[in-house]
Amino acid sequence: MASADIATRELENPVDLAEYLFRRLHEVGIRAVHGVPGDYNLAALDYLPKANLDWVGNCNELNAGYAADGYARIKGISALITTFGVGELSALNAIAGAYSEFVPIVHIVGQPNTKSQRDGMLLHHTLGNGDFDVFTKMSAAISCSVARLTDPHDAATLIDSTIRECWVRSRPVYITLPTDMVYAKVNGNRLKTPLDLSLPENDPEKEDYVVDVVLKYLQNAKSPVILVDACAIRHKVLDEVRSLVEASGLPTFVTPMGKGAVNETHKNFGGVYAGDGSNPGVREVVESSDLILSIGAIKSDFNTTGFTYRIGQLNTIDFHSTYVRVRYSEYPDINMKGVLRKVVAKMGKLNAVPAPIVNNTLPDKEKKSSSQTITHDWLWPIVGQWLKPKDVVLTETGTANFGIWDTRFPEGVTAISQVLWGSIGYSLGSCQGAALAAKELGRRTILFIGDGSTQLTVQELSTMLRNKLNPIIFVICNEGYTIERYIHGWDASYNDIQPWDFANIPKAFGADDGYKSYRIKSRDELNNLFADQSFNEHKTLQLVELYMPRDDAPSALKITAQAAAARNK
Structure with missing residues (x-):
């Protein structure tokens, strides 16, 4: 009898390693897995249904990483599957952002089988030098734990400890899954004991x-x-x-x-x-x-x-x-x-001074204004009046991220932005993951993103349509990269973009009745849209082109950009 068969017989309730891994993901609350298929992860993907996990299927790995980030910010943790080399490197910017901002993502990488790696074979998706560890080393610096699943004897233990680290430390982890390890048998009885996700007790x-x-x-x-x-x-x-x-x-x-x-x-x-x-x-x-x-x-x-x-x-x-x-x-x-x-x-009774009164009242100059131009000073208090309790609100780095500071949220609103890492286009990919998680929880998802940022990750509108998600997306059309203009190059061509017909992009992605689009160029039009019951029911994906002046920005953005420009010199 082969030694592998003897080892399997010694196991209690043997289960395939991929199934074990995915059942642990389900246990911690994950219900859908983001990523892109590749030949080194295809066999593993077959096991997702056995763990009651849905496959999202993103347009590229970078967007998948952003989406996993957004999903984790709503559900507490997420999972991303990419293939070896080309796939995982495409996702690294998103993983670095999650590491920077303390977002827990379990990044699973399908690898060539262990024998091919030991033999240093000249395989596709490698650097051609026989080094199969180089990409793992790249990810190690932006992961709080790395698990190389190369031996069935310790694989289950590594999976459990790595997912726990992801949860407790709230940062990405990296798990390698060679193709032959997908079918390796591990002790399924371990699944009867839930993972210990409690924080270490203080002395x-x-x-x-x-x-x-x-x-x-x-x-x-x-x-x-x-x-x-x-x-x-x-x-x-x-x-x-x-x-x-x-x-x-x-x-x-x-x-x-x-x-x-x-x-x-x-x-x-x-x-x-x-x-x-x-x-x-x-x-x-x-x-x-x-x-x-x-x-x-x-x-x-x-x-x-x-x-x-x-x-x-x-x-x-x-x-x-x-x-x-x-x-x-x-x-x-x-x-x-x-x-x-x-x-x-x-603590007992403390000395407390009064807090400033916060509301969504328009500034005096906007109350008195007869202008129909949509400005940031006018927009963000109005948004606050429109939002509902428990909404999920995403804002892209730029005018939207700074503008939302002036919006007082209803109770239970979750805000998602990438203030520290600030990767342009993050919020549209993140919106897909957040909208999926919010749909699981029965919550509304709203995104505010600039026209320039949208052009980087617009493909995820396709993923939203494919998964029947229903976010409300406001594309702020203000002729390019406004935050960059305020930092440097006000009239430089590199801060300009090609104008797009955003409202019809979902149709180009194959949508029929699965979306609605609007072009809003005045305050009255936006107020009427916010009052529209069918718009607020958000039954389908809705995309709003929101036209604002090229040179308008929240005051906080202007101050921050000025400081950034000074440091850059």
């Missing part, structure tokens, strides 16, 4: 000490405030943040990357803090505070309006996933989740 004595230090400063503060950023979302402490906001009564602010982290209809919510780009009245309250509880901060240039924060570390307590910093004292190996829970339980 109780150390945690209590940190809590006491935090409370000493918090209870003595005269005007403390809360500032919530992206990592509060990524590292799953929104329940703790909600409890802190409710129990403390403190004015609560979000950063641009933290939009959607707190209920913006709550009486404590005071708006967006981003240095000089803050909402009206916010900068004064935050920067005059004698104690800022900063939760999950990412102090990047676009998140701070060009590094225009004016808050010192002496008045700040930083809460993170792996440490807490109280003023200038840092406490490593302490997760903020446990600390925040105990702070809420023990």
